[in-house]
Amino acid sequence: MSETVAPASAAPAPASAGPPSVIRVGLSRAAFETRMFFREKDAVIFTFSFPIVLLVIFGSIFKAELEGTGLNVSQLYVAGLIGSAAMTGFQNLGIGIAGDRDDGTLKRLAGTPMPPAAYFVGKALNTLLVSAVQVAILLAIGVAMFELELPSALSDWLTFAWVFVLGVLGSSLLGIAVSSLPRSAKSASAVIAMPFVVLQFISGVFIPISQLPEWVTRVASFFPLKWMCQGFRSVFLGDGGATLELAKSYELDRVALILGAWVVGGLVLCLTTFRWKGRRDG
Numbered sequence: 001m002s003e004t005v006a007p008a009s010a011a012p013a014p015a016s017a018g019p020p021s022v023i024r025v026g027l028s029r030a031a032f033e034t035r036m037f038f039r040e041k042d043a044v045i046f047t048f049s050f051p052i053v054l055l056v057i058f059g060s061i062f063k064a065e066l067e068g069t070g071l072n073v074s075q076l077y078v079a080g081l082i083g084s085a086a087m088t089g090f091q092n093l094g095i096g097i098a099g100d101r102d103d104g105t106l107k108r109l110a111g112t113p114m115p116p117a118a119y120f121v122g123k124a125l126n127t128l129l130v131s132a133v134q135v136a137i138l139l140a141i142g143v144a145m146f147e148l149e150l151p152s153a154l155s156d157w158l159t160f161a162w163v164f165v166l167g168v169l170g171s172s173l174l175g176i177a178v179s180s181l182p183r184s185a186k187s188a189s190a191v192i193a194m195p196f197v198v199l200q201f202i203s204g205v206f207i208p209i210s211q212l213p214e215w216v217t218r219v220a221s222f223f224p225l226k227w228m229c230q231g232f233r234s235v236f237l238g239d240g241g242a243t244l245e246l247a248k249s250y251e252l253d254r255v256a257l258i259l260g261a262w263v264v265g266g267l268v269l270c271l272t273t274f275r276w277k278g279r280r281d282g
Contacts, residue, residue: 022115029114029122034129047092048134051085055138058206059146069240073208076244078142079236080205083229085134086167089127091196093175097123098188101179101278110276120176120270127172128165135164148236156235159252163231166259170224173266180275204229210244217246224262231255 038044058081059074066072100106109119142148151157175192182188200206202216203226209217220226233241234250242249 022117022121025114025118026121026125029118030125030129033122033126037126037130047088047130048137051081051088051134051138052141055081055141056145059142066241066244069237069243071237071240072147074146075142075148075237076208076233076241077206078138078146078148079233079241080229082135082138082232082236083167083203083225084200084205085138086131086164086228086232087171087196087199087225088134089124089131089168089172090175090178091192092130093123093127093172094179094181094192095185095188097176097179098182098192099185101275102185104278106276107278116276120173123176124169124172128168131164131168142236151235151238159231160235163228163235163255163259166256166263167224167228167231170259170262170266171228173263173270174224177266177269177273180273184278199223199225202226204233208244210246224259227255227258231259 055077058077062073062077064073066076097106110116139148139150143150151160178192179188182191199220202212202220203209203223204212204220205225209220209226209230212220217226230245230250231252233245234252234255237244245251
């Protein structure tokens with residue numbers, strides 16, 4: 001009698017591909033954003049040349065010694081403009097994302113398998129890279145033209161690192177959040193660029209913070225740029241520059257607290273206010 005042959009067991013089904021990794025897709029998106037940025041030659045030239053032109057003009061005009069500090073006004077401008085360069089993501093992202101929303105790019109991305117968070121990761125990493133290049137150029141000019149002394153202590157560079165990272169991330173998230181304010185790409189520059197210019201004047205970038213009216217510094221204290229500039233002054237101006245601060249101290253613990261709060265607050269604003277569609281898309 002013939003034996004019944006048992007059917008061969010079926011091969012195991014291939015594991016279903018899960019959703020794309022946020023970090024992996026975010027890194028890929030950052031590489032794409034960086035390539036697109038450097039392909040826009042006019043945007044690259046303006047982005048990098050604008051803070052350089054400001055530093056050379058202001059640093060060359062204002063060279064007076066700051067009494068009792070061993071520093072000059074030019075060095076103060078270097079530290080302030082480094083803070084401003086680190087916050088350019090606020091303006092660039094706010095205007096750029098408003099344009100992506102208006103031309104339908106965001107709507108198309110929302111319909112892809114890309115995790116939404118990966119879009120923000122890509123934007124933030126691209127901004128970190130661009131800001132780092134800007135800051136490196138400003139430091140080189142400060143050393144070459146305005147007698148800026150780079151710190152030798154590792155602790156100072158660690159302070160520079162966390163102020164830079166927290167400041168760039170906080171201002172980038174804020175830029176992503178405010179990108180929802182303009183009604184169209186055409187109005188984005190006016191809506192977003194003007195507050196950024198005002199912040200630079202009230203946060204100690206162009207005018208020493210100690211020379212500003214008290215009510216102005218109180219307003220500036222609500223925003224990250226004032227604290228970013230203060231952190232960078234602590235790194236590059238040292239103890240002599242502390243006498244120029246309102247509290248006669250750099251208050252680095254407070255700088256860390258407020259910049260960290262802006263990162264968390266910016267993330268919450270992004271999650272609650274970000275729109276993938278333009279107003280006319282419903």
